[in-house]
Amino acid sequence: MIQKSIPSLFTLGNLLLGMFGIMMALNGKIGMAAIMVIIAMLADCLDGRVARALGAESEFGKELDSLSDVVSFGVAPALIMYVASLHDLHNALAWSVTAIFPMFGALRLARFNVHPGIPGYFIGLPIPAAGGVLSTLSLFHKDVPPVFMVIAALLLSYLMVSTVKYPNFKKVGLPRKAVIGAPVVVIIAVAVAVVFPDQISKMIFVLLALYALYGFKQNIDRLAARRRRRNRRRSDDEAYHSKNG
Structure with a gap:
């Protein structure tokens, strides 16, 4: 019984970190708020792997994971963005963009629970990646105009509910013997992130942004191929009619 509860502890840790991120954002600690989202991503990566390693996968864990993800990677990043950059914009615009991001994230999670995708790929940008990009992008709020943040939030929202294929690394397994070391990994990650918050956050931003842009480029290539x-x-039809006209 205890063994089957272990993955849920990681999931609840993800939720807890998301809540910490929200509270830190409300207190104006944008850097630490972004760090909380990043560490929540680590907990989210581990819960499924721990569940598979222990043979403890369940529908309960799946639903709990989605609910936690909405908070940690939907609400928290949107609020971080709002506090960091959008609060000076017109309320209607700022509130709408802030609300759209977690709403689209919830749609993405609901679709994933019903249609997980295809082997090796996610359909649409995973919400942890989208939330990670948005929260770490907020660290650049002094150098980036609010309108850029609005565009980024809307683009990420679109990518989450799009049909763009993204590589899925979740099936990379975790050996059963390594499960005991998973909490240690989280603790070390927290320590490193607290000591080097800006460096870690900006490095994570670059990696996640490249992942998100990969799918965006794939979508553009797909549309271009469809147009070609x-x-x-059309050219073949015109040639046929010209020849037989």
Whole structure:
């Protein structure tokens, strides 16, 4: 019984870190708020792997994971963005963009629970990646105009509910013997993040932004290929009618 509860402890840790991120953002500690989201991502990466390693996967854990993700990677990043950059904008715009991000994140999670995707790929940008990009991007609020944050939030929201394929690394397993070391990994990550908050956050931002942009480029390439096929068919039809007209 205790063994089957271990993965849920990581999931609840994810939720707890998301709540800490929200509270830190409300207190104006944007850097530490972003760090909480990043560490929550680590906990989110571990809960499923720990569950598979222990043979403790369950529908309960799946639902708890989604609920936690909405808070840690939907609400928390949106609030971090709002406090850091959007609060000076017109309320209607700032509130709408702040609300849209977690709403689309919830839609992404609901779709994932019903249609997990295809082997090796996620369909749409995973909400932890989207939330990680948004929360760490907020660290650049002094150098980035609010309108850029608005565009980034809307783009990330779109990518979450899009049909763009993203590589899925969740199936990378965790040996059963390594489960005992998982909490140690989290503790070390917390210590490193607290000592080097800005450096860690900005490094994570670059990695996550590249992952998000990969899917965006894939979408553009797919649309371009579709247009080329349509133009080719049109040219073939015109050539056929010209020849037989």
